[in-house]
Amino acid sequence: MMRLTYDNNYPAAVSKKKSTCNGAALAYDVPQGVEIRGRYDEEFANNILTKEALQFVAELQREFRNHVKYAMECRKEAKRRYNEGAVPGFDPATRFIREADWVCAAVPPAVADRKVEITGPVERKMIINALNSGAKVFMADFEDALSPSWDNLMRGQVNLKEAVDGSISFHDKARNRVYKLNDQTAKLFVRPRGWHLPEAHIVIDGEPAIGCFVDFGLYFYHSYATFRGTQGQGFGPFFYLPKMEHSREAKIWNSVFERAEKMAGIEKGSIRATVLIETLPAVFQMDEILYELRDHSVGLNCGRWDYIFSYVKTFQAHPDRLLPDRVQVGMAQHFMKSYAGRLIWTCHRRGVHAMGGMAAQIPIKDDPVANEAAIDLVRKDKLREVRAGHDGTWAAHPGLIPTCIDVFTNHLGNSPNQIQAANRLDAANLTEEDLLQRPRGVRTMEGLRLNTRVGIQYLAAWLGGAGSVPLYNLMEDAATAEISRVQNWQWIKYGAELDGDGVGVRVSMELFGRVVEEEMARIRTEVGKDKFNRGLYKEACSIFTRQCTAPVLDDFLTLDAYNHIVVHHPHPHPQGLSSRI
Structure with a gap:
């Protein structure tokens, strides 16, 4: 298996592993023009990804x-x-x-x-x-x-x-x-x-399914x-x-x-x-x-x-x-x-x-x-x-x-x-x-730190397969992580002036870099060295930091991160598969 990178949300490569049973390659039974690139699973094939159900999705x-x-x-x-x-x-x-x-x-x-x-x-x-x-x-x-x-x-x-x-x-x-x-x-x-999210493991007429x-x-x-x-x-x-x-x-x-x-x-x-x-x-x-x-x-x-x-x-x-x-x-x-x-x-x-x-x-x-x-x-x-x-x-x-x-x-x-x-x-x-109406309130160093800490930890869990995560006595999901990301981006982009302990300080790329380093150290202490090393915190930090500092705001955090969890398993072409794929 291998993770993929996309160009224009389309798969760039697939792994070379095949699902086999007694040496025979297994494949989903699919209708014309449909290709399954996800891992073969007998339960999925028999109960969910039936030819008739896939035909309905394709239609x-x-x-x-x-x-x-x-x-x-x-x-x-x-x-x-x-x-x-x-x-x-x-x-x-x-x-x-x-x-x-x-x-x-x-x-x-x-x-x-x-x-x-x-x-x-x-x-x-x-x-x-x-x-x-x-x-x-x-x-x-x-x-x-x-x-x-x-x-x-x-x-x-x-x-x-x-x-x-x-x-x-x-x-x-x-x-x-x-x-x-x-x-x-x-x-x-x-x-x-939502409408904007592709399903890269199912391809219909040469395009990822919606x-x-x-x-x-x-x-x-x-x-x-x-x-x-x-x-x-x-x-x-x-x-x-x-x-x-x-x-x-x-x-x-x-x-x-x-x-x-x-x-x-x-x-x-x-x-x-x-x-x-x-x-x-x-x-x-x-x-x-x-x-x-x-x-x-x-x-x-x-x-x-x-x-x-x-x-x-x-x-x-x-x-x-x-x-x-x-x-x-x-x-x-x-x-x-x-x-x-x-x-x-x-x-x-x-x-x-x-x-x-x-x-x-x-x-x-x-x-x-x-x-x-x-x-x-x-x-x-x-x-x-x-x-x-x-x-x-x-x-x-x-x-x-x-x-x-x-x-x-x-x-x-x-x-x-x-x-x-x-x-x-x-x-x-x-x-x-x-x-x-414009929202009222203060912007603080602790707000910047909390955004960073929550965003990285949520994304690490998401990359590891969990989309709903308890953090600091709140249940975080993609929506709350998005607030953390775009608020950091907004403050960095416009050099927001901080109140409270950070009064007079403006948010900059340099300040954010120090905050990321310090919050990663705090996360490592909070979750423990072993869990930190086993987790995807460094990968999450890289993605989150890049999105917070990008010149142009990405529309969705998870749309970009999705590229990191797509895993393709090629299957033998079933006879119904369109030759164009």
């Missing part, structure tokens, strides 16, 4: 790839405008959609109550524990909480298939304990990757039969859709859903999805996004960590919009409070859920005082959300579920949600200026 890619390419070109054009001084705003051309009185399809009774949702990667034990956690919904994540290695992705598909049919179990040999699903479980939502078509297509193909018997009854399947910037991207998803429903023979509108509003441009497109998905929507979610990341990325060429320390950019900031208020008002006006953001805290087992302080922060955050009008919220750890449930239940009583409650009229009057 999605062929029908919609040009639409996706156009949407990505539109993102580049928008970025060019922002870099030349423009700012996002409401589109005058779609004013009629924002002002018209229309509603989305009625929320299915099966997911009317979404007071607390837990999220996590598609890892086997995680899936079982999350579905058994007492949360109303579990969002199984192929995106920010997952390192998209071949094994993680395909093993995740196996796990979800068994979760849907109820057969999933896990034997923890260390504890001699078997985990199985309870009789009552959370409703399963699945989050595929990652979300692989995630959505394989899961849907292997689960739709379970839902077909309940068509029209609102039992799904359910999805979360990430990273959109414009309603044209929602329109593609709506067409994908209609195509999938037609293939499966299930009623139109059976597929339901919640869209994460986690980019700054998307906050000005919420009505339009819901309108495009109106037959398939069950609301919007405040993806607040990615939203903060997007604020920096959108204004990367605006030196007057430097963020304060990451810990100060919370929901009390006017632009963040306005974002949540506008989302709630929009969702309730259109008859769907307005979901709150992530509680990233995790229980602190060895310090009762610190643990109670963390739980109190969660309690206050959730109380703020439910009072603002949110219908539910997110938690990163099962230990937070009781606290979140209590807050929402005490406020809502027997009501499953607040969709029909009187809408706050002040949110209707929020302006573009409210949504773009």
Whole structure:
């Protein structure tokens, strides 16, 4: 095996190892024009990467790839405008959609109550524990909480298939304990990757597959039969859709859903999805996004960590919009409070859920005082959300579920949600200026150090196969790591002046170099010499440092880092493979 480097996101080389059995080379049975470059695994071949499932994925890619390419070109054009001084705003051309009185399809009774949702990667034990956690919904994540290695992705598909049919179990040999699903479980939502992420281990007509078509297509193909018997009854399947910037991207998803429903023979509108509003441009497109998905929507979610990341990325060429320390950019900031208020008002006006953001805290087992302080922060955050009008919220750890449930239940009583409650009229009057107001706060040396320490450690874990990592009593994923990266980049780019202990000091390449060296030494001390030497900290440090100091900001940390986890295993060409590959 060997890791790859890419040119233009295309594979540059493959390993020379082959999967064999008794000397005979093994290969996946693939349809015309499809090539699998991931490791051969009999379970994957028999249960997930079947010829019929791959044909469905290929059909999605062929029908919609040009639409996706156009949407990505539109993102580049928008970025060019922002870099030349423009700012996002409401589109005058779609004013009629924002002002018209229309509603989305009625929320299915099966997911009317979404007071607390837990999220996590598609890892086997995680899936079982999350579905058994007492949360109303579990969002199984192929995106920010997952390192998209071949094994993680395909093993995740196996796990979800068994979760849907109820057969999933896990034997923890260390504890001699078997985990199985309870009789009552959370409703399963699945989050595929964003439009921008490729799947380099599957090639369709000579191009890497679009990652979300692989995630959505394989899961849907292997689960739709379970839902077909309940068509029209609102039992799904359910999805979360990430990273959109414009309603044209929602329109593609709506067409994908209609195509999938037609293939499966299930009623139109059976597929339901919640869209994460986690980019700054998307906050000005919420009505339009819901309108495009109106037959398939069950609301919007405040993806607040990615939203903060997007604020920096959108204004990367605006030196007057430097963020304060990451810990100060919370929901009390006017632009963040306005974002949540506008989302709630929009969702309730259109008859769907307005979901709150992530509680990233995790229980602190060895310090009762610190643990109670963390739980109190969660309690206050959730109380703020439910009072603002949110219908539910997110938690990163099962230990937070009781606290979140209590807050929402005490406020809502027997009501499953607040969709029909009187809408706050002040949110209707929020302006573009409210949504773009500059954040306030200080920038400190400790903020720079924390960004660096968290970014390197998260990336080291990600390169090693873990996409969701507990660090300093918080659950970090790609979204929070992105804040660390882009904030460092922004401060270095514009020589931000530091407050506090670093008062009068400006961030420079030289200062950042010293910080990296010192924080690497601290990481080595904190994790221990043996773990440090076994880990991928040096490789992570190199990638993170390069991205923080790059002349031009990379769009995504993980898009570049993905090149370091792609491993190709060539297989004999099956007879159906197109000769052009």
